[in-house]
Amino acid sequence: MPDASARPGGRGWLLRLVIAFSFAQGAVSMARPAVSYRALSLGADERAIGVIAGVYALLPLFAAVPLGRRTDHGRCAPLLPAGVVLIAGGCALSGTAGSLAAMAAWSGVMGLGHLCFVIGAQSLVARQSAPEEQDRNFGHFTIGASLGQLAGPLAAGALIGADIDRTSAFALFVSAAVAALALGSLWRIEHVRSAGPRPERAAKAPVLGILRARGVPAGIFISVAVLSATDILTAYLPVVGEDRGIAPATVGLLLSLRAAATIACRLVMTPLIGLLGRTALIVVTCSLAALLCAGVALPVPVWALGVMLVLLGFCLGVGQPLSMTTVVQAAPDEARSTALALRLTGNRLGQVAAPASAGLIAGVAGVAAPFVMLGGLLLVAAGLGARSRPGGSGKSEGPGEREDPDEREEPGERDRPVRAGDPGPTAPRP
Secondary structure, three states: OOOHHHOOOOOHHHHHHHHHHHHHHHHHHHHHHHHHHHHHHOOOOHHHHHHHHHHHHHOOHHHHHHHHHHHHHOOOOOHHHHHHHHHHHHHHHHHHOOOHHHHHHHHHHHHHHHHHHHHHHHHHHHHOOOHHHHHHHHHHHHHHHHHHHHHHHHHHHHHOOOOHHHHHHHHHHHHHHHHHHHHHHOOOOOOHHHOOOOHHHHOOOOHHHHHHOOOHHHHHHHHHHHHHHHHHHHHHHHHHHHHHOOOHHHHHHHHHHHHHHHHHHHHOHHHHHHHHOHHHHHHHHHHHHHHHHHHHOOOOOHHHHHHHHHHHHHHHHHHHHHHHHHHHHHOOHHHHHHHHHHHHHHHHHHHHHHHHHHHHHHHHHOOOHHHHHHHHHHHHHHHHHOOOOOOOOOOOOOOOOOOOHHHOOOHHHOOOOOOOOOOOOOOOOO
C-alpha cells in the first residue's frame, strides 16, 4: 500500500479538482454548439460543420500519448492550467474568427486544451488516491464532467439568439471566461511528494506492451462504448422525438433527466461497489444499458421513455469512472498516465466513428436503428468487463470485492518486478 505521506491529507484537492473540471467542461460544452452556430453564420454547410467538429476530436490524438509519457515522467499539475489556457484561448479566438479555416484551427486548440486538462486531472486522481479509493475518487471526479455537460448546452441555448453571428460570438467569449474560472481551484492542487520524476522507468513501457496488459483493452472498449452511447443518445434523441411527435422542450427535459441520473449514480458509486464489486457492477450496468438502449428504439409512451432514460443514465454513469480504474490498475505502475492517454485516444476515435456509423445505419434502417447498434456495443462491453480484471496484478477490485485473501498474489509473484522503495500508489499491500 502506498505511503500515506505520499498523498495530500483529506480530499480537499479532489473537491477543487471537481470544481475546476466543472468549469472547464462547462466551457467546452457551451462552446461546441456556439462554434457550430458561429460557423453557420460564416456560411458553413453540414459538411463544413462536420469537419470543424472532427478537427476538435482528431487533432489532439497526435498529442495524447506524448502528453501521457510526459506525465509519467513527472508532475500532473502543469497540464491543468495549460489545458485551461488553451480552452479559453480557443473559445475566445473562435469568437473573433472570420473564416471557416480559422474556426477549425481554434476548435482544434480547444480540443487540445480539453485533452491536456483531462490527462492531467485523471493522472492526478490515479496518483493521489490509494487503490481502495480510486473507484470512489474517479466517480466523484467525473461528476465535474456531468455538471459541465448539463449546464454548458443550457447556457449556450440561453445566450444564442436570433442574431446568430453576434450572439454566438458572445457565447464563445462567455465560455472563455467560464474556462478561466477553473484556474482559481488549481492552486497547489498536486502534492509535490507524490510527483517524483520517473523518466527511466516510464521509458520501459512501450505502447503495445501497455495495450497487451490484461484489462487495458477491455477498459478502453468499455469507455468507448459508454461514451458512444451518451453521444449518440444526445444526437439522435431529438431525431427520434421529431419522428414520434415529441416536442423539443420535452426532448431536452428527457436528456436532462438522463444527465441527472448519471450524476446520482456517481454519488453512490462506493456503496454500489461495496455491494457487488467492480467487475459485477460493470457487467450488470452495461447489460442493463444495452437492453434500455434497444428499448429506446420501441414506440413507447413518453413517460415510459423518460423512465428508461433515467435508468439508462444511471447505468451509463458507471462505465467511465470504473473504466479509468480498470485501466490504471491493469497498466504497469510506471505508465499509468500513458494508459489513460490511450483510453482518451480510444474515446476520441469513438466520438468520430460512432456517430458516422450511426448515421449510416439510420439512413438504411431508420432513426431508431442506432439505438439497437448501441445495445449490441454495450453487450460486447459487458462481456469484456467480465474478463477485465487485471491478471497477475494482485490489485483489489474495490472494497466490496469478494476475494479470498489466500488467493491474492504476493509481491514476488507479480509479472513485473517491484523495486524496493517503489513509490507507485498501486504497489501490493502487505
